[in-house]
Amino acid sequence: MTDIPQELKYTKSHEWVRVEDDGSLTIGITDHAQGLLGDMVFVELPDLGDEFEAEQDCAVVESVKAASDIYCPIEGEVIAINEELEEAPEQINVNAYHEGWLFRIQPLKENNFDDLMSPEDYAELVESESH
Amino acid sequence: MSKRIIEQNAEHLIFELSDKNRRSSSLAPDVDISAVCENLPEFALRKDNLELPQVAELQVVRHYTRLSQKNFSIDTHFYPLGSCTMKYNPRACNTLAQLPGLSGRHPMAHASMSQGVMACLFDLQNMLMEATGMKQVSLTPMAGAQGEFAGVAMIRAYHEHNNDTQRSEIIVPDAAHGTNPATAVMCGYKVKEIPTNEQGDIDIEALEKIIGPQTAGIMLTNPSTLGVFERKIKLIADMIHKAGGLLYYDGANLNAILGKVKPGDMGFDVIHMNLHKTFSTPHGGGGPGAGPLGVSERLQPFLPVPMVAYDGQTYRWVTEKEQPLSIGHLSAWMGNISILLRAYIYALLLGREGMERVADYATLNANYLLKRLADAGFEIAFPERRASHEFILTLRKEAKQLGTNAMDFAKRLLDYGYHAPTTYFPLLVPECFLIEPTETESRDDLDAFVEAMIKIRDEAEQLPDLLKNAPFELPVKRLDDVKAARELDLNYYYQD
Amino acid sequence: MPYIPHTPDEVTEMLGTIGVDSIDELFDEIPQELHTHLADDSTSAIPAGQSEMAVQRLLTERAMLDGTPVCFAGGGAYEHHIPAAVWEIATRGEFYSAYTPYQAEASQGTLQVVYEFQSMIASLTGMDVSNASLYDGASGLAEAVLMSVRANRKAKSKRILMPRNVSPVYRQVVETIVKNQGITLELIDFESTKGTIDLDQLKRQSEPFAALIIPQPNYFGHLENVHQLTDWAHEQGGLVIAQVNPIALALLEAPGNWGKNGADITVGEGQPLGIPLSSGGAYIGFIACKQKLVRQLPGRIVGRTIDLDGKAGFTLTLQAREQHIRRSKATSNICTNQGLMATAATLYLSFLGADGLQKVAAACVANTQTLISKLESVPSVEFPFVKNVFHEFVISLDVNIDKVLEALAEEDIVGGINISPDFGENLLLICVTETKTEDELDFFTETLARALSRLRSSEETNNGEIQS
Structure with a gap:
């Protein structure tokens, strides 16, 4: 059974989003997504200070046989990146929700995150895609 | 097994057989290297020692002969690799393409010393035109993927020439080779994917919905990558042409219809052929290939140069002077000529009935x-x-x-x-x-x-x-x- | 039937198994109006099939028509001695008729050859990594340009500084391949008395650029001060693309050691490494780069790894960048290398070794200098640039170059390349490699001198007639 923590929000393209106390957002890929992609071999992260629109591709995760774009869930500016992934991309496989985080953004507009999915909706999506 | 035999079978790299004091006597000219270097400017010279393997001739021959034996190949194994057409590569094609007059010719040799090779290339152009039902052929692309690139670049040049600049999309089926979308992007287009139905045909309703004034063209393989013939090809061609777009034929699967159906008759405006598939030039462990282009009349002016023309007496190169709207050059000369010659020899051996x-x-x-x-x-x-x-x-x-x-x-x-x-x-x-x-x-x-x-x-x-x-x-x-x-x-x- | 093993009985039985009456029935899904029968079309431009003997006769005739002239042309295609063993081994069926090594376990031969090729190219160029090869030097330069724009995101520029003393046809190929991606090529002039890149013009460039291309030797055969140029480009935040001749690198500084930090990407035409001239192809482009740019490197790459037992083996790697996985987001649409040519180049370098390659390069330089000194004694032969050259140089003449080349062709000499259309009146680019003997250099000099005096006198006569 794939792990879908209750405290996070999700996207259709299999990113998870954690709203931090300071209003910034931490982003990674879900446990389900890392399982589909297999052993990670490389992660291409955005640069600090890059600004992205919602749903713009901003990073790439690469396994031996697949490469997958990561989409920015909400318009924002990159304020932190997980540099450890450059040396150890397998952290995404080990723990997609903690050591495997990708980057953090500061939203550029007021946002109530309506476009993001609840854990229940995401679980449903995963279920429907496996059929 | 004795230690010696085990050592012989071990996985050596050529570098591990090297000794820097060994010399490859007979293969290099006798010359005083340091005397020559004195005549070259100091700033340009290499400072460190060049490292390359120093191995005697027999040991090099043995090393690479043994490596070759670690390969599967058409000559040694059944090789049913789908979409790659791994058929027998006749030995005559290799031997004859290496005749000294052909293999030793410098690309800039005077036309009077080039009539032999130009005759071969001119004949090949005509044979490929005939076999595909296209109006003109350019042999220059050096691989299927370069043929694709040139084909889509020609579609772009055609629309730009007609001041039809709002066309920004190329349609590609979801089952297409990865080169198709990669090529469209290299030519500055957006890719629109269309789904395939359960019978392996293109979903016509889905196609209808995405065709419009923004459509530059469609890239199709027929028979498709699903191993079936696209039965509604004429309808698709009409739909695309009515919308002002052009049709690109990926010739990856030409082996299926050679001599049976001509892509030109299906309504395609531009096609590339993979000579390393259909015309049995060697795959060589991954190239060189050759990806000649064929075009319908409307794309003729945009073909890449050079090509070969004949006035009944003399063969000559067609360059951008005669072909001012050409998309240009794709290689320093005229592509993989030694491979084109092998395809030409194969075509002569087969003839029309053999095709x-x-x-x-x-x-x-x-x-x-x-x-x-x-x-x-x-x-x-x-x-x-x-x-x-x-x-x-x-x-x-x-x-x-x-x-x-x-x-x-x-x-x-x-x-x-x-x-x-x-x-x-x-x-x-x-x-x-x-x-x-x-x-x-x-x-x-x-x-x-x-x-x-x-x-x-x-x-x-x-x-x-x-x-x-x-x-x-x-x-x-x-x-x-x-x-x-x-x-x-x-x-x-x-x-x- | 050539290459078809089926007997009539087998065909009947196979049709029976399928459940059809004829082979034609297998094409019944194809709409009727599209059917054609090439075999029955006697008006076709495609002749009936011929025997191997007949085809051999035709090809031999045509090969003899082109002959085996003495060649003094270079310009990106160079005549070198090719050890006999190179193509004996390269055309073994196991190399010749294998495909891209998708099934690594069944392709260790090809894969190890490519790994060795990559290592040798990296060593020659002083770069960290090389790919498995590209189509040719010209399209390789285009790939290097695309790569530099991807790699130098910081410059936020799609401008490339392209010296005019890069081969004109290379410049055209780059233009064809990159023009639809919004990349601009800024032409940089050369110094009219030296033939090398004009550093003053370069220094007037104020806009940011993604990369500077440095040819070594340049199209005129001259040696650039690569250290100065490399450092300048790096100071401006640009990358450096070195475009080099692999034989010359036996003696010349490796691009990895240019300036303080070395070139970032190195490309070139690998044809001199054991590939026959064959009218300009099939050749082999090579491209190598610094380790930190490896993910932007286009094309196939082979890596060394281990198998289940821990034994060393080789496999294609970094495939996720490629078109069959990344599709529209791939680094390039390329899906092969020039495998057979890479095999030949690897064999060539192994047979010669470092010492042998240096001797080949040195013999090229020595022969070139000999011909230069012989030509100095021919009246009206001028050398427009100072003579810091590897194995090519430019002379200017007072007669039409096409006519000179025609006159030399009559004596079975390929006399060089007429570069006048691109660089100004009556300029001839000449190349001398290790294959030339003293006799051939004398023959060239004498034939040229004779042709010049004959052409000059006929031009004078013609001019006289026009005036009268």
Whole structure:
């Protein structure tokens, strides 16, 4: 059974989003997504200070046989990146929700995150895609 | 085994056989290197010692002869790699293309010293025009992917020439080769994917919805990568042309219809041919290929240069002076001429009746192999359809019930002395094998392949681990791809 | 039937198994109006099939028509001695008729050859990594340009500084391949008395750029001060693309050691490494780069790894960048290398070794200098640039170059390349490699001198007639 923590929000393209106390957002890929992609071999992260629109591709995760774009869930500016992934991309496989985080953004507009999915909706999506 | 024999069989790199004090006497001219260097400017000279292997001639010959023996090849194994047309490469093509007058000619040699090679290239242009039903051919692209690039660049040049600049999209089926979308992007286009229906044909309703004034063109392979003929091709051509777009034909599967159907008759405006497939030039361990272009009348002015023309007495190069709207040059001269010559020789040996036989027997072999495998209980992806020169088998049942996937079957086939079919392409079909036997395989070889497939399935039922750990009989066992990608080791001399 | 093994009985039985009456029936899904029968079309431009003997006769005739002239042309295609063993081994069926090594376990031969090729190219160029090869030097330069724009995101520029003393046809190929991606090529002039890149013009460039291309030797055969140029480009935040001749690198500084930090990407035409001239192809482009740019490197790459037993083996790696996985987001649409040519180049370098390659390069330089000194004694032969050259140089003449080349062709000499259309009146680019003997250099000099005096006198006569 794939792990879908209750405290996070999700996207259709299999990113998870954690709203931090300071209003910034931490982003990674879900446990389900890392399982589909297999052993990670490389992660291409955005640069600090890059600004992205919602749903713009901003990073790439690469396994031996697949490469997958990561989409920015909400318009924002990159304020932190997980540099450890450059040396150890397998952290995404080990723990997609903690050591495997990708980057953090500061939203550029007021946002109530309506476009993001609840854990229940995401679980449903995963279920429907496996059929 | 004695220590000596074990050492001989060990995995040496050529660099490990090297000794910097060994000299390759007879192969290099006798000259005083340091005296020469005194005449060159100091700032330009190499400061460090050049490192290359210093090995005697016999040991080099032996090293590479042994390495060659670690390969599967058409000359040694049945090689049913779908979409790649691994058929016999006649030896005459290789021998004759290396005649001194042909292999020694400098590309800038005077036209009076070039009439022989130009005659060959001119004849080849005409033969390819005839075989494909196109109005003109340019031989210059150096591979299928470069032919694709040039073809889409011509579509762009055509629209720009007509001041029709709002066309920004190229339509590509979801089952297409990865080169199609990659090429469209290289030419500055957005890619629109269209789905394929359950019968393997393009979804016409979906196509209808995405065609519009923004459509620059569509890229199709026919027969498609699913191993079936696109039956509504004329309708698709009409739809695209009505919207002002053009049709691109990816000639990857031309072997299926050579002499039977001409892409020009299907309504295509531009096509590329893979001579290393249909015209049996060597695959060479991954190239060189050759990807000549054919065009309909409206794209003729945009063809890449040079081409060869003939006035009844003399052959001459057609350059951008005569072809001012050309998309330009794709290589320093005229592409892979030594490969084009091999294709020309093959075409002469086959002749027109031999060309039609290619499609006849490639199709016969594919349909026979499909039937035998279906009768043996393997699941065919499109059982209602005729196979073209290739077909798709899905091992999803075996994967689900036995836990052995298509890659496990592929690796075990190697143990039985068969190169594996193309696996996991097209992506639409789960656990798939794309199988292309080609016309040059005998019935006995096809039958033996079926027997091997049946045996492997038996093994999957009884000893699934055997498949998962295969191969066993090859120079190496399954390789660690993850390590290869994480801890890159691409250069013997590199030190981090 | 050539290459078709089926007997009539087998065909009947196979059709029976399928459940059809004829081979034609297998094409019944194809709409009727599209059917054609090439075999029956006697008006076709495609002749009936011929025997191997007949085809051999035709090809031999045509090959003899082109002959085996003495060649003094270079310009990106160079005549070198090719050890006999190179093509004996390269055309072994196991190399010749294998495909891209998708099934690594069944392709260790090809894969190890490519790994060795990559290592040798990296060593020659002083770069960290090389790919498995590209189509040719010209399209390789285009790929290097695309790569530099991807790699130098910081410059936020799609401008490339392209010296005019890069081969004109290379410049055209780059233009064809990159023009639809919004990349601009800024032409940089050369110093009219030296033939090398004009550093003053370069220094007037104020806009940011993605990369500077440095040819070494340049199209005129001259040696650039690569250290100065490299450092300047790096100071401006640009990358450096070195475009080099692999034989010359036996003696010349490796691009990895240019300036303080070395070139970032190196490309070139690998044809001199054991590939026959064959009218300009099939050749082999090579491309190598610094380790940190490896993910932007286009094309196939082979890596060394281990198998289940821990034994060393080779496999294609970094495939996720490629078109069959990344589709529209791939680094390039390329899906092959020039495998057979890479095999030949690897064999060539192994047979010669470092010492042998240096001797080949040195013999090229020595012969070139000999011909230069012989030509100095021919009246009206001028050398427009100072003579810091590797194995090519430019002379200017007072007569039409096409006519000179025609006159030399009559004596079975390929006399060089007329570069006048691109660089100004009556300029001839000449190349001398290690294959030339003293006799051939004398023959060239004498034939040229004779042709010049004859052409000059006929031009004077013609001019006289026009005036009268």
